Amino acid sequence: MATLEIRIVHSTRETVPQQMSHTWHDAAPATDRRMALAREWDRLVAEVRELPDLADFLKPLDLDTLLPPATEGPVVVVNVSQWRCDAIIVDHTGVASRPLPDLTAQSAADWANRYLRTLRAAEQAAGDLDAVREHRQGDSGMGGRQAVQRAERAMAAALQATEAMLTDLVAWLWDVAAEPVLDELGLHETPPPGARWPRLWWCPTGPMTLLPLHAAGHHLSRDRPARTVIDRVVSSYTPTLRALREARRPLGPTPGDHRMLAVGVSDTEGQPSLGGVTSELAALAELMPADRLTMLIGPDATRDATREQLVGHRWAHFSCHGTQDLRDPSRGGLVLSDGTLTVTDIAAGQYHADFVGLSACKTATGGVNLLDEAISLSAALHYTGYRHVIGTLWSVYDSDHTTRLFRTLYEEIITDGCLYPHRSAHALHRATRALRDTAADQPSVWTPFTHTGP
Numbered sequence: 001m002a003t004l005e006i007r008i009v010h011s012t013r014e015t016v017p018q019q020m021s022h023t024w025h026d027a028a029p030a031t032d033r034r035m036a037l038a039r040e041w042d043r044l045v046a047e048v049r050e051l052p053d054l055a056d057f058l059k060p061l062d063l064d065t066l067l068p069p070a071t072e073g074p075v076v077v078v079n080v081s082q083w084r085c086d087a088i089i090v091d092h093t094g095v096a097s098r099p100l101p102d103l104t105a106q107s108a109a110d111w112a113n114r115y116l117r118t119l120r121a122a123e124q125a126a127g128d129l130d131a132v133r134e135h136r137q138g139d140s141g142m143g144g145r146q147a148v149q150r151a152e153r154a155m156a157a158a159l160q161a162t163e164a165m166l167t168d169l170v171a172w173l174w175d176v177a178a179e180p181v182l183d184e185l186g187l188h189e190t191p192p193p194g195a196r197w198p199r200l201w202w203c204p205t206g207p208m209t210l211l212p213l214h215a216a217g218h219h220l221s222r223d224r225p226a227r228t229v230i231d232r233v234v235s236s237y238t239p240t241l242r243a244l245r246e247a248r249r250p251l252g253p254t255p256g257d258h259r260m261l262a263v264g265v266s267d268t269e270g271q272p273s274l275g276g277v278t279s280e281l282a283a284l285a286e287l288m289p290a291d292r293l294t295m296l297i298g299p300d301a302t303r304d305a306t307r308e309q310l311v312g313h314r315w316a317h318f319s320c321h322g323t324q325d326l327r328d329p330s331r332g333g334l335v336l337s338d339g340t341l342t343v344t345d346i347a348a349g350q351y352h353a354d355f356v357g358l359s360a361c362k363t364a365t366g367g368v369n370l371l372d373e374a375i376s377l378s379a380a381l382h383y384t385g386y387r388h389v390i391g392t393l394w395s396v397y398d399s400d401h402t403t404r405l406f407r408t409l410y411e412e413i414i415t416d417g418c419l420y421p422h423r424s425a426h427a428l429h430r431a432t433r434a435l436r437d438t439a440a441d442q443p444s445v446w447t448p449f450t451h452t453g454p
Contacts, residue, residue, distance in 0.1 A: 045057065045058055061242060061245075063094075063095070065245065066090065066241045066242065066245055067090060067091070067092050067093075067094070068090065068091060068092055068201075068244070069092060069248075072092075072199060072248075072454075073091075073198055073199030073200045073201065073233070074089050074090060074091040074185060074200060074201070075089075075090040075091075075200075075201040075203055075238065075241060075244065076088070076089055076090075076181050076200060076201065076202055076203065077089075077090065077203045077204075077205065077241075078100075078103075078177055078202065078203070078204045078205060078208050078213065079205055080103070080105050080108050080204075080205050080206030080207060080208055081105060081206075082105045082106075084099065084101075085099075085100040085101075085103040085104060085105070085108075086098060086099050086100055087100055087177065087180065087181045087184070089181070089184060089185065090241065096184070098180055098181060098184045100176060100177055100180055102175060102176040103176040103177055105206060105207070107176070108206060108207040108208055108211075109206075109207045111169060111172060111207070111211065112207035112208075112210045112211060114165060114169075115165065115169060115210065115211060116210070118161055118162055118165040119162065119394050121158050121161065122155075122158040122159060122161070122162045124158075125151075125154045125155040125157075125158035125159075126155060126158075128151050128154065128155075129148075129151040129152060129154070129155045132147050132148055132150075132151040133148060133151075135147075159444070162444050163441065163442055163443060163444055166212075166443035166444060166447060167219070167220065167441070167443055169211065169212075170212065170215045170216050170217055170219065170443060170447065171216075171217070171218050173211060173212070173213055173215075173216035173217075174216040174217045174218060174227060174228070174229070177208070177213065177216065178213060178216035178217065178229050179216075179227065182229070182232055182233065185200070187200075187232045187233055188225060188232070189225045189232065190225060190226060190231045190232060191232075197233065197234045197426065197429070198232075198233050198234065199233065199234050199236065199425065200233045200234070200235055200236070201235075201236050201237065201238050201244060202214060202235060202236070202237050202238075203237070203238050203239070203240065203241065204237075210393075212393055212447045212448070212450075213229070213235070214229060214230070214235035214237070214450060215229065215230065215443065215446075215447040216228070216229045217229055217230065217231070219436065219440045219443065220440055220441060230429070230432065230433055230436060231433075234425055234426055234429040235429070235451070236425050236450075236451045236452065236453060236454075237450055237451065237452045238452065238453075239379045239382065239383070239452075243382060243383065244453075244454060247382065247387045247388075247453050247454045248454045251352070251353075251354055251387060257314055258292055258314065258417075258418060259292050259293070259294065259312065259313045259314060259315070260284065260288055260292060260293050260294070260313060260314075260315040260316065260317065260419060261294050261295075261296070261306075261309050261310060261312075261313035261315070261316040261317070262281050262284050262293060262294070262295045262296070262316075262317045262319070263295075263296045263297075263301050263306055263316070263317070263318045263319070263320065263334075263336070264277040264278075264280070264281045264295070264296070264297045264298070264301065264318075264319040264320060265277065265297075265298060265301045265319075265320040265321070265335065265336055265337055266278065266298070266319075266320075267298070268320070268321050268335050268337075271321050271335065274319070274320070274321065276319065276359070276400070276402060276403040277319045277320070279403045279407070280317070280319045280359055280403055280406050280407070281295065281297065281319060283403075283406070283407040283410060283411075284317060284410060287410055287411065287414040287417070288414065288417055288419075289417040292417055294309055294313060296309065298337060299337050300337070301320070301336045301337045302336060302337055302338045303336050303338055303339055303340075303341050303345065306336060306341055307341070307345065307349065310349070310353070311349070313353065314353050314354050314355070314419075315353065315354055315355045315356070315419045315421070316353065316355070316356040316357070316386075317356070317357040317359070317406075317410075318334050318356070318357070318358050318359060319359040319406075320334055320335055320336065320359075321334075321335035322334055322335065322358070322392070323335055323340060331343070331344070333345065333346070334358070346381055346384060347383065347384060349384055352385045353385050353386050353387075354386070354387055354388060354419075354421045355386065355387070355388045355389075355413075355419060355421035355424060356381050356386045356388075356389050356390070357390045357406060357409070357410075358378065358381075358389065358390060358391045358392065359392075359402060359406050378391035378450070378452050379452065382452050382453060386453075387421060387453050387454060388421040388422075388424045388425075388451065388452070388453035388454070389451070389452040389453055390409070390424060390428060390449065390450070390451055391449075391450050391452065392448040392449055392450070393447070393448045393449075393450060394448055401435055401439070401445045401446070404435075405428075405431045405432065405435060405446075405449060408427075408430075408431040408434070409424070409427050409428055409431050412427040412430070412431075413427050421453075422454075424451060424453075425451045425453070428449060428451050429451075431449075432446050432449055
């Protein structure tokens with residue numbers, strides 16, 4: 001299995017050699033060319049700014065336009081640098097900084113690497129087990145049974161290692177980042193029954209973009225008040241402050257008003273069958289009237305058909321395999337019947353829609369080379385017009401837990417055949433917290449699910 005590591009590159013001062021291979025006369029044409037290109041760039045930008053609604057094209061926004069409304073919660077930018085790390089807290093009153101002295105760029109990279117290695121090993125073990133079971137299907141001999149048993153033991157060991165790693169990771173995230181932030185914000189207690197929970201938006205940078213800040217905490221501790229994010233605040237993510245600002249704009253009438261697209265692919269060549277697809281689509285069919293629900297199932301769920309239908313639906317749900325290329329995250333996406341609907345495919349469209357649920361693996365995971373670019377399927381859908389996105393940080397293994405979470409989510413946000421996206425963050429939080437309460441020692445069950453949007 002290839003090694004993929006996050007490395008922290010420290011700034012160095014380089015000495016300019018005294019002997020230059022090119023003379024001034026050689027460099028002059030190149031300099032003139034660069035100056036001409038710069039003038040052309042300035043001309044084109046000025047031309048774009050003359051177009052309707054583009055007067056601010058490529059201009060930095062005023063701080064006042066980025067501040068969240070007083071009725072919303074703060075945005076916390078977790079800034080990771082080789083020099084120091086801080087939480088930049090942005091609320092309706094302005095911007096404040098909380099130093100994070102126990103967080104370093106190197107420790108964040110080390111944890112992200114351990115996280116990726118452990119999850120990759122679990123995926124490999126799951127793939128090996130599926131391959132052995134398929135190869136030994138119908139083989140009742142001793143050799144076949146032993147091969148399956150070895151693969152099952154390897155899978156059990158990989159899952160145990162995953163649970164241990166995640167338990168340690170979310171505790172570390174609490175100690176170095178989440179607890180200082182919540183203390184700074186005065187969020188010390190679990191809200192009482194019946195009270196509205198506070199909101200918080202995470203905007204991580206660097207290696208922290210790969211890690212589950214929303215799940216930070218000591219979940220096996222009996223301390224009161226609970227030392228966990230999930231017991232104090234409803235978390236969402238945003239790729240940038242500007243993206244959150246745009247997502248908060250009211251969504252006007254669209255061609256897909258009050259219609260939902262459900263895409264389900266349970267059997268894909270080279271991938272294990274997904275038994276939960278049928279249950280998730282059945283739950284949607286129970287909640288949505290037939291005239292408001294379009295289903296693309298199995299062979300009908302092609303890339304072209306899906307892209308065509310996305311335009312005409314305000315809401316969407318995907319239940320299928322997901323994939324991610326950590327070196328080139330734009331190639332990751334949703335595995336449909338005739339190939340992968342990639343991040344690049346999604347980013348090429350404009351959907352002007354309200355909600356998408358992604359019951360697929362690694363839809364909120366970006367890459368390791370451009371950590372701050374937020375190149376994930378969730379972010380791509382968010383940027384192209386889906387205001388609310390439910391995604392996953394890693395493989396969710398088609399478990400009953402995943403199916404139950406999405407069923408619970410939809411039962412809460414769909415009423416009388418209409419989906420209310422503004423409920424999705426709170427609904428996901430409640431569903432996730434209920435899962436955590438039944439499986440606190442199995443963080444892989446409840447930590448992957450994320451909400452991106454207002």
